[in-house]
Amino acid sequence: MQIENPPVDRQVEKPDGERRGLVLIHTGDGKGKSTAAFGLALRAHGRGKAVKIYQFMKVPSARFGEHRVFEQLGVPIEGLGDGFSWKSKDLEHSAQLARDGWARAAATIQAGEHFMVVLDEITYPIRYGWLDLQAVVEVLKTRPSHVNVVLTGRGAPQELVDVADTVTEMKLIKHHYDAGVPAQRGIED
Template sequence: MTDRDARHRRAMQKLKSHVDERIAEASEQRGQLLVFTGNGKGKTTAAWGTVTRALGYGYRVGVVQFIKGTWECGERERLIDDANLEVAIMGTGFTWETQNRDADTRACQTVWSEAKRLLDDPNVYLVVLDEITYMLKFGYLDVDEVLEALNGRPAEQTVIVTGRNAHRRLLEVADTISEMQEVRHAFNAGLQARRGIDY
């Protein structure tokens, strides 16, 4: 064995020991609250990836889309026929296109009632609240009501919240926060969103 191989082996043994120790310390088993936020691309895509994972194990999943529901969504199209997936869509599209606060608020409240039903169902393993951060930012939903529903959900249920500018109170109660950081985005250079890649 060369010196380089020996150093590598010692480093990997040390890393394994550290990882094994962390795994042994993680003894709590429960659902989690994950927040995917930030200005970068990929928040919704990451959430759909987790949806795919949960469905792959046969768990029931609910996805509530607050903004992009009227857009094509390749992940939704691929998974929609899975009997364990339920999707609720706000159905008004982007709020900057509707430009009608009252109509958007009513549409938001309607789909939020579906979200509350999912958050109250112990048989739903994973709930995704896609782009709900905007509903809080624009005042369509009350943050206290949302937190009450999140805090009162079944203990085994995991929730993923996506969207930019996540409310600080959501961040305070989250178990995991992933911030997508934009380094460069093709749209800013004039490239159109691409079907099958961006949506």
């Protein structure tokens, strides 16, 4: 490792544009996409802002760690799906759940009552063809100007990247699964 000197004379030019709602995407093959989105939701909630979280692949009855803490904090989090596709017993039913969930999420975004709407794991139903990509893009483009939308999931389509203000790609460098360590409560859920 190369030791660096800390910056002491940093000239920062501040943007002069107006603050507005943003579209933020967390994508890639590495861990941390949903976790980053939940961190943003916590920041917004901590500032007294209204937040709503939709999880496109989690079942409505899910009780993962994030559900428990958001429930304690009074942040609404809603599972819209029936689990990942390899667990589904009926893919057409899974697709319909995604479409119904998108209708609720789109209505929430368009209503403008929330500072932030998180669309966790939305790239999967888009990539599977269950959701119309252009419909999602249109809602993002025409949302009320103060609404921030955070999208997560692997393989974000270029059309989403193009409409986003900030895109972060999580890159897998090393994963404990590869060493035979299974999923752990409090880390993966």
